[in-house]
Amino acid sequence: MHKIISIFLASFLSITLCAQELNCTFTVNAPSVTDVNKQVFSTLQSAVTEFLNNQKWTELVYADNEKISCNFVLLVTSVENDVFTCELQVQATRPVYGTSYTTGLLNTRDKKVIFTYREFDPIELNTSSYDSNLTAVLAYYAYLIIGLDLDSFSRLGGTAAFTAAEQIVNSCQSRTNDAETAGWKMAFADNSTRYSLINDIMNDSFSGLRDFYYVYHRLALDNMAKNVDNARAKIAENISILRDMNRKYPGAAFINAFLNAKNDELINIFSKFGTSEEKKNVHEILVAVNPTLVERYNLILE
Secondary structure, three states, X not given: OHHHHHHHHHHHOOOOOOOXXXXXXXXXXXXXXXXXXXXXXXXXXXXXXXXXXXXXXXXXXXXXXXXXXXXXXXXXXXXXXXXXXXXXXEEXXXXXXXXXXXXXXXXXXXXXXEEEOOOOOOOOOOOOOOOOHHHHHHXXXXXXXXXXXXXXXXXXXXXXXXXXXXXXXXXXXXXXXXXHHOOOOOEOOEOOOHHHHHHXXXXXHHHHHHHHHHHXXXXXXXXXXXXXXXXXXXXXXXXXXXXXXXXXXXXXXXXXXXXXXXXXXXXXXXXXXXXXXXXXXXHHHHHHHOHHHHHHHHHHHO
């Protein structure tokens, strides 16, 4: 509730006071890299952690208890001539009002993170150039997380943050290092790129899914402690948007991102509390959207 007040104050009263938005842990793992001084990984881990947590990403005011909890795990698969080839796992959560429960906002794996880094290189945000691919990737996910968090508190509330992420994508599509462009461009055989996700989110055709994102969090989860039946019914009434969107855009990145963050939660909610009709309908929708997880979704019916 305090965050909603902060959003409206910042939007309508032009408050310029800022506080950092993220409460982030960043971990570097490189178990298969043996021909590099391991100290560089510790230095990188500390520098990125400081960057993500100390950078002011927006003009909004966040109290310490409102900072967005997120976790980055960088898996380094190779280092050659200071060029890091990596995968990046990014997770973010937000608290559910009136409970000690936290719900997932984002749970994604980026398999195409390539950047040049020398120990003690500065990690700084330069929005006019994004010369460092590492900084660009980190900033992209920071804005994506903030946008998703804001969307969960107000309808389409994350548009400004998503716009910043989209600008990073546009800026990085013409990087001089061809290997570093991986993930920034449209790939017809791969809808899991950074480009694909932000392109979906910023596409007006997906506004219904963004609206469901708000309904799911603010109108359902945040009211579950007060009335679990009404909150669960709110999700059941609106979840058909996933099937509708998937029929138009099968396998879309935004749909996949939503389910990656929510699969376990949806299964838990409806297997434990759903009515027979809700269980049947939700199960049918989820299986239609993602049939590869039918065995997991079957738990809803048990």
